[in-house]
Each structure stands twice: as C-alpha cells, then as structure tokens.
Amino acid sequence: MDSLTPTQRDRGLQRLRRLTFGATAGGLIAVVGASYVAASSYAGKSSSGGTALTTTATTDTTASSSSTSSTSSSSSLQSTPTAPTTGSSGSGTVTSGGS
Amino acid sequence: MPVALKSWKALGTSVHVLCTHDDTRPFHAGAADDALEAASTAVRDVLEDVDEAYSRFRDDSELTQLNANAGRTIRISPLLATAIDAALRAARLTDGAVDPTIGRAIRVAGYDDDFSRIAAEDFDERGRGMKLRAWRVPGWQGIRLDRRLRTVWLPRDVELDLGSTGKALAADLAATAAIAAAGGGGVLVSLGGDIAIAGEPPSGGWRILVAEDSRVRPDGDGDVICVPGGGVATSSTTVRRWSRGGAVLHHIIDPQTSLPTSGPFRTVTVVAATCLDANIASTAAIVRGEAAIEWLTSCRLPARLVEEDGTIHYIGRWPDPASVAA
Numbered sequence: 001m002d003s004l005t006p007t008q009r010d011r012g013l014q015r016l017r018r019l020t021f022g023a024t025a026g027g028l029i030a031v032v033g034a035s036y037v038a039a040s041s042y043a044g045k046s047s048s049g050g051t052a053l054t055t056t057a058t059t060d061t062t063a064s065s066s067s068t069s070s071t072s073s074s075s076s077l078q079s080t081p082t083a084p085t086t087g088s089s090g091s092g093t094v095t096s097g098g099s
Numbered sequence: 100m101p102v103a104l105k106s107w108k109a110l111g112t113s114v115h116v117l118c119t120h121d122d123t124r125p126f127h128a129g130a131a132d133d134a135l136e137a138a139s140t141a142v143r144d145v146l147e148d149v150d151e152a153y154s155r156f157r158d159d160s161e162l163t164q165l166n167a168n169a170g171r172t173i174r175i176s177p178l179l180a181t182a183i184d185a186a187l188r189a190a191r192l193t194d195g196a197v198d199p200t201i202g203r204a205i206r207v208a209g210y211d212d213d214f215s216r217i218a219a220e221d222f223d224e225r226g227r228g229m230k231l232r233a234w235r236v237p238g239w240q241g242i243r244l245d246r247r248l249r250t251v252w253l254p255r256d257v258e259l260d261l262g263s264t265g266k267a268l269a270a271d272l273a274a275t276a277a278i279a280a281a282g283g284g285g286v287l288v289s290l291g292g293d294i295a296i297a298g299e300p301p302s303g304g305w306r307i308l309v310a311e312d313s314r315v316r317p318d319g320d321g322d323v324i325c326v327p328g329g330g331v332a333t334s335s336t337t338v339r340r341w342s343r344g345g346a347v348l349h350h351i352i353d354p355q356t357s358l359p360t361s362g363p364f365r366t367v368t369v370v371a372a373t374c375l376d377a378n379i380a381s382t383a384a385i386v387r388g389e390a391a392i393e394w395l396t397s398c399r400l401p402a403r404l405v406e407e408d409g410t411i412h413y414i415g416r417w418p419d420p421a422s423v424a425a
Contacts, residue, residue, distance in 0.1 A: 079372060086420070090300075090302075094305070097312045
C-alpha cells in the first residue's frame with residue numbers, strides 16, 4: 001500500500017472532522033425534534049398544582065375544610081353515584097327551597 | 100332507625116341538623132340525641148367561623164376587610180381561601196353565570212343589609228321613590244388567588260359576594276364536621292334549604308320535600324324525593340324580594356345585565372355530589388334561562404325546574420313524580 005502524502009492525509013482528516021460534526025449536529029437536531037413531538041403529544045401534569053390545595057388543607061385548623069378543598073378542585077360538577085328516588089320510603093323529612 | 104332533629108337560626112337563615120344512630124354501636128335510649136348534641140355543636144362552630152370569615156354584613160368579617168383593601172395583596176385565612184377558591188371554580192364551571200364579583204351590583208340594587216332587616220322594613224316605603232340602579236359586574240377573571248401562599252388580590256372595582264356558593268359550602272363543611280363529632284351514624288345539615296348529607300343515611304335515604312320556599316313545612320304538599328348522600332340545593336327568585344322604583348327585585352343577579360335575572364325559570368332544584376355543586380348548578384340554571392335545560396342535561400345532574408307559569412321540568416335522573424306512592 002502506498003503511503004499518503006501530507007496533503008492527502010490533511011484532506012482525509014478534514015473529511016473526518018466534517019463527518020463527526022455532521023453526525024453530532026444531526027443527532028442533536030433529532031433529539032430536540034423528538035422532544036418537541038413528545039411534549040406536544042403529551043402535555044404532562046404539574047405536581048405543584050395539587051400541592052397548593054394540600055398546603056391550604058394542612059394549615060387549616062378545621063378538618064372539614066380539607067375535605068372540601070379536594071372537592072372544589074374538581075374540573076366539573078359532580079353527580080351522586082346513586083340517583084334520588086321517589087319519596088315513598090326514607091325518613092327525617094326536611095324542605096329544600098329558596099331562602 | 101331513630102332520627103333526631105335540632106333547629107335554630109344562623110347566617111340570616113334557618114339551620115336544621117338531623118342525626119341517625121350508628122347501628123354498629125350499642126343502642127341506648129337517647130343515643131340519637133347524644134349524637135345530635137355533638138353534631139349540632141360542631142355545626143354551630145363551623146357557622147360561627149363562616150360568619151367571621153365571609154359575612155357580607157359584618158364590618159369585622161375578613162371578607163369586609165378584604166373588599167375594603169381591593170388593589171392590595173392580602174393574606175387570608177384557610178377558610179376564606181377555600182370559600183374564594185370555591186367561588187372561582189363556580190365561575191369557571193358556569194362560564195361566569197355564577198360570579199362572586201356581583202357584590203357591588205347587588206348592594207346597589209338594594210340588598211345592602213341582612214335580609215331579615217330589609218324584610219322588616221315596610222316593603223313599599225323602602226322602595227318608593229328610590230330609583231333602580233345597576234352597577235356593572237366587573238367579572239371574576241381579574242381576581243388573583245394564590246392557594247399555596249393563601250393570598251388574594253382584588254381589582255379596585257371588585258367587591259366580592261360569596262353568598263351564592265358560600266352558604267352551600269358552609270353546609271358541606273358543617274356536615275363533615277358534624278359526622279366527625281357524632282362519631283358515626285348519619286347526618287343531614289340544612290342551611291336555608293341548602294342540604295348536605297354525610298355518613299350512613301336512614302333506610303331508604305333522607306326524605307326531602309322540594310318546594311320554592313325553604314320555610315314550607317316538611318310535611319306539606321309537594322314533590323318528595325329520597326337522597327342517600329351528597330347535596331341538594333334550590334335557587335329561587337320567589338324569595339328574598341324587595342322593590343326599587345316600582346320594580347320587584349330578587350337576590351339572583353345576572354352578571355351579564357348586573358340586574359336580577361328575568362329568565363323563564365323561577366325555581367330550580369339540583370341533586371349533586373356536594374351541596375356546593377348542587378347550588379352552583381341551581382343558581383347557574385336560573386341565570387342561564389332558556390339554555391338551562393340543555394346545560395343541566397350535559398352536566399348529568401338530576402334537576403327540577405319550575406317555570407314562571409308553574410310548569411315543571413324534570414331533568415336527568417330526577418325520579419318520576421308519577422311513581423310516588425301515596
């Protein structure tokens with residue numbers, strides 16, 4: 001095998017540097033692109049949003065407030081699991097009306 | 100199952116506490132009464148805290164101080180933070196139909212004192228010669244509540260009124276405190292017809308007479324439903340009425356017009372997982388007017404709506420009144 005001239009060796013090294021730079025840059029672009037796609041597809045959840053209410057609840061001196069804090073964070077109005085029934089049974093009648 | 104009842108007045112309305120005895124504990128004569136006494140004391144304590152935190156008619160309440168300091172960041176108690184948080188959630192979930200920034204609008208319209216004192220004055224004398232005025236509702240979006248730091252900032256033109264959601268929240272808090280104090284069994288707390296239930300209900304559920312006015316006797320005529328848990332709330336334009344400039348007004352303000360609502364429904368009752376959610380839905384339904392039926396249906400909440408002419412609509416899983424046994 002013929003030995004390389006200094007000029008040929010320098011050209012070879014320059015080509016190798018370009019290839020290394022290109023591969024690194026390409027990899028970086030691929031990682032950023034994949035991250036963007038992942039972030040767009042799944043926004044994730046913030047842990048701080050839930051702890052704000054917890055903090056309010058734990059600093060509360062009444063146990064009752066803590067239970068309502070969790071209720072008031074619901075993102076929709078909540079219905080009961082069991083539907084009301086007609087008044088042929090039951091006991092302890094009270095009136096629900098305007099006041 | 101024995102049920103015991105205790106009633107008194109607080110927050111400008113009637114309070115009823117009902118208790119059942121815990122079947123897993125040894126029964127003795129007066130067991131339900133013992134539970135009732137403990138539950139009632141817990142309810143009184145909660146209502147006193149509520150009155151101090153967010154009464155609109157007390158100069159020394161936290162809410163009054165907060166309204167006087169609009170434009171500044173104020174640190175508030177856990178209870179007031181919970182109440183404002185609940186009011187803002189109500190505004191979000193109803194697209195602003197239930198808005199806590201109606202404070203000045205309802206005061207300008209004439210509801211500027213505890214209603215027992217307004218009602219005690221001569222209806223005509225008070226309203227005669229006084230012009231009906233409206234104050235634009237500024238909107239809830241400008242309120243800044245930091246739940247972690249428990250601070251709140253109100254825009255300078257905002258005056259909060261937590262009346263709509265505040266009473267229902269108080270009922271939920273009181274029921275939770277009452278069942279803890281009673282040590283078991285079941286508890287029902289009614290604040291002026293807004294009802295919260297906790298613990299084990301009596302067999303068949305709690306019987307509730309649905310009326311337009313919470314002062315109607317429970318054994319009166321009308322639709323009766325049985326509810327095992329959660330909350331029931333009724334909003335009505337037929338109560339808390341006064342006059343201004345010849346117009347008869349009521350306490351449910353439409354944030355769009357800044358005046359009492361004038362829609363097709365005069366009374367709406369809703370059953371939900373909490374009294375707060377039931378109250379949010381019933382108040383929003385009155386404000387939304389003709390769109391209320393579609394909205395309540397989309398919320399999947401059982402509801403009963405009464406039109407101005409008395410026509411009644413039953414929504415969702417509300418029981419068919421035709422099947423009620425005599």
